[in-house]
Amino acid sequence: MNTKDIPAGQLLFFRKELEPYIVFDEPQWEIFKSHLTYSSFQKKDHFVVQGKVCDAIGFIAKGSIRYYTLKDGTDITGYFSFSGEMVSSYLSFLKREPALNYIQALESTDLILISRTNLQSLLDHPILSCKIERFGRLMAEHYCCCYEERIASFINQTAEERYLKLMETGRDILQRIPQHYIANYLGVTPVSLSRIRKRIFVHSD
Amino acid sequence: MNTKDIPAGQLLFFRKELEPYIVFDEPQWEIFKSHLTYSSFQKKDHFVVQGKVCDAIGFIAKGSIRYYTLKDGTDITGYFSFSGEMVSSYLSFLKREPALNYIQALESTDLILISRTNLQSLLDHPILSCKIERFGRLMAEHYCCCYEERIASFINQTAEERYLKLMETGRDILQRIPQHYIANYLGVTPVSLSRIRKRIFVHSD
DNA sequence: TCAAAACGTTAACAAAAGATAAGGAATAAT
DNA sequence: ATTATTCCTTATCTTTTGTTAACGTTTTGA
Structure with missing residues (x-):
């Protein structure tokens, strides 16, 4: 893992992908931006490790991701995420519980990250608070819809x-x-x- | 379906169940309460009909619920919800698209409802807006976690x-x-x- | 109350999926 | 470059599941 500045193109990509959920004006974007970090992952590097608390949610600016669990030494893939999507061990992030799965780069992958502490500052920020709540709601709702579809596919x-x-x-x-x-x-x-x-x-x- | 006043006990139940997500003070609760409606369903009555837009989300104050789809005349149950849980054809409610499923009472069931218009007024309300956003976020996050578990159960x-x-x-x-x-x-x-x-x-x- | 419809179980057979192992191809490691 | 590992396919056999139909029971509705 390698932390560095966020390439301008990837930042723009993130902002663009967020637009259906949240539109920032320039001052807001500056504040939001200052709460973001950045990490690159080589193929097979882990963003989240089973048993450890996941402390950030990420935006896949480049690359793709695999979620998997290890059970009795057997590797079981539960989900994929691709460029333009969010990635996190959500339950672990929300409840500060040990993650139930690994999250691993399938190829060279760049993530734009919001750490739990930075998210908290954003939620406490007088100007952004409500907007971030809204962002979180729309994001979670989006995932609800995706998950519903996946469940339906197992049944139908x-x-x-x-x-x-x-x-x-x-x-x-x-x-x-x-x-x-x-x-x-x-x-x-x-x-x-x-x-x-x-x-x-x-x-x- | 039968619309009437909400029994005090059921309202309290709702408020109690919401507490992990949102705590209202008295004035806030009064406003919130005024945006709720109430409906009773007999066994087999439908809260949502496939093909029609779902215009409310409900809280199951009493009873239980089945989600199902009709495909080539075959009835396929996709989900159950029980007393104390929320119920809605979420995707349809959010995007105003025709619902992909029916939602039906499994027994005599009472729902406390928030219509789309009432939810919108709450979201526009100066005092409650941010709180409702937060409520929506936590709610959706809660369902994300449930869905993740269900998906994992199909795989593992x-x-x-x-x-x-x-x-x-x-x-x-x-x-x-x-x-x-x-x-x-x-x-x-x-x-x-x-x-x-x-x-x-x-x-x- | 009585006939019709819906239900749950079982049987018999067909189809699909799991388990295990073997062999060759592709990939990775030294 | 060569060895070792991982990977995909195939074959065989076993287990599970689906399909259809029958039968008795329960529930429903007129």
């Missing part, structure tokens, strides 16, 4: 349908990561995913 | 484990509703749930 769709939907996102990183990551994410074994892929490719050729 | 647990976990909640209503509701919720067929139950009861006797 087959693993094959979930796989096709994931591939339709067109994230090229998905072509470059181990397939057992994807298998876990879909809720099946790697062997089973291999069979699904065979079915798909035979029928589409 | 078997249907049998999910069934046992659900039963451990000790909600007696679960004994009185059709089991195919529960089967859908767990992501298996009713026949499969029947086999799971047989396995459990044989081994525990």
Whole structure:
């Protein structure tokens, strides 16, 4: 991990992605900006470690991320996040409890970070307080919607349908990561995913 | 559906359940209270209808609720909510889009409601605005945590484990509703749930 | 109250998924 | 460059789940 100044382009990207949720005027943005930090992660570096409290939420300015748990030595991938999305072990961050999962870079990844203490100052800041509350609300609501969709996919769709939907996102990183990551994410074994892929490719050729 | 005054006991219950998220002083509570409405639902009555926009979020003051979708005439249960919890077709409420599911009373159920317009007035109210934003944030964050857990259960647990976990909640209503509701919720067929139950009861006797 | 509909279980068979192991390809490490 | 590791696929066998249908019971509605 390497802490340094935030590249201007990535800051702009962040501001742009925030716009559906919160629009800052210039003075507000200056204050907000001053509460941000920055970290780069090499492939396989960890942003969050299972068992330790997660003290920041991050914005993926570049790269992509995998959430996973270790259970009896078995690595199980629970989620992916990509450039432009937020990343955090939310429960751990909110409740200051040990994180239940690892969060790891799938490739060279840059995060813009808001630490718990900085977030608290923002929430205490007379000018920004309400705006940040709103930001937090909209953010959490956004994730609620995403999660609802994912849960529905487990109930209403087959693993094959979930796989096709994931591939339709067109994230090229998905072509470059181990397939057992994807298998876990879909809720099946790697062997089973291999069979699904065979079915798909035979029928589409 | 039947709109009337909110029973004092249920209002108190609501206020109590909100406390982890938001504490009102008396004047604030009076304002907040004036923005609430109330509806009673008979068993099988619908609070939300698939295809129509959901215009309120509710607090289950009494009873319990089932979320389900109709696909090609097949009824698929996606979620349950119980007394003390919030209920809404969130995505539909937030984005004013047609709801993707029905929300139905499993038994005689009373809801304390905040309509979209009333919520908007609260958000515009000089005294309460920030508090309501905060309330919304904490609420959404709470659901994020619940959803994360549910998603993890699909990845890490078997249907049998999910069934046992659900039963451990000790909600007696679960004994009185059709089991195919529960089967859908767990992501298996009713026949499969029947086999799971047989396995459990044989081994525990 | 009585007929119709909905329910839960079971059986039999088919389809899908898990487990394990083997083999070759790709990747990483020294 | 070469060895070691990881990865993906395939095969085989076992277990689980889905599907359909039957049957008795319970619930519902007229």
